[in-house]
Amino acid sequence: MKKRLLHRWLWILFLLGVLLSAFAYYVFLFPYSYQEPKGKMVIIPRGASFRAAVDSLESAHAIRHRWSFQIAGRLLGYTKTIKTGKYLFISGQSNLDILKDIRIGKSRLILSVTIPEGWRMEQTARRFKRDLGIDADKFLALCTDKEFIRSHGIEANSLEGYLLPETYSFYWQTEEREILERMLEGFKHFYNDSLLERQREMNVSQREILTMASIVEAESSVSEERPVIAGVYWNRLKKRMRLEADPTVQYALGERKKMNHQDLDVDSPYNTYRHYGLPPGPINNPGKLSIRAALYPRQNDYLYFVATGLGGHHFANKFSDHQKNIQQYHRTRRQMQRDLKK
Secondary structure, three states, X not given: OHHHHHHHHHHHHHHHHHHHHHHHXXXXXXXXXXXXXXXXXXXXXXXXXXXXXXXXXHHOOOOOOHHHHHHHHXXXXXXXXXXXXXXXXXXXXXXXXXXXXXXXXXXXXXXXXXXXXOEOHHHHHHXXXXXXXXXXXXXXXXXXXXXXXXXXXXXXXXXXXXXXXXXXXXXOOOOHHHHHHHHHHHHHHHOOHHHHHHHHHHXXXXXXXXXXXXXXXXXXXXXXXXXXXXXXXXXXXXXXXXXXXXXXXXXXXXOOOOOOHHHHHXXXXXXXXXXXXXXXXXXXXXXXXXXXXXXXXXXXXXXXXXXXXXXXXXXXXXHHHHHHHHHHHHHHHHHHHXXXXX
């Protein structure tokens, strides 16, 4: 009788063990199989709790049953630390694999974000918001935060001009401060001792170089022309002539306002048709080529330039020649319009 009872209890314990092993296997180790060849993309937003992370995983169908995932997470104590990011989970991963992953961020995707040359801070903020899901307002607030700016050794009222256009790599929803710090590190690495020495030789400030570079950036996309255009503007400054640069007026008008002739009278320190010298600061974030052009302008005696209408510019050192170039531009434009109507 005692042997039978013992055998019965042994069978019960064995069955319990089998059931517990099966349960543990299902909760922790059962592999997921996804129909999508590339796997499941899941976004875990900044500050997400474990519950919110489970919501994201469930919505993306990256986990089969939330109850099993939650049990696994709580039994392992993996509910406290969650890494923000955009994840890619592939077939064959289990609850245990996914839990470990979101705890250390192993399979977070590194996202490339390209900031074009000549973009303003507002455009840059919108691009990071689109590609990284950041807070654009917080990004822009830091760009004008005097304490933050001064902490990076920059003597300016904003970071306009210092956000070096480049392709950057970040995790999803990287902190806005971290993004800006990376961009400023890139700028400092580029604007090295040799460029600083050249700046001192020219007896100008870094802000003035970046301001000139931003105007050159806005004036031409032709790389070979940029040092020539920089030379024109430096020549005008030496002769105490107004720069009369359209891009500075456009900056004064705002991002989306289309210019007309009356706008040249706009009352703004950035209006170089009304005020002598460089405007108060950069009007965009210039690229490396434009910064080098401002530091190493092509020596010339030009004082004027106008678009050809076909790409590039005509340059002149006499106003009479400049007027002829303007007339040529208008003839070219009229011919192009006639050709389009044919």
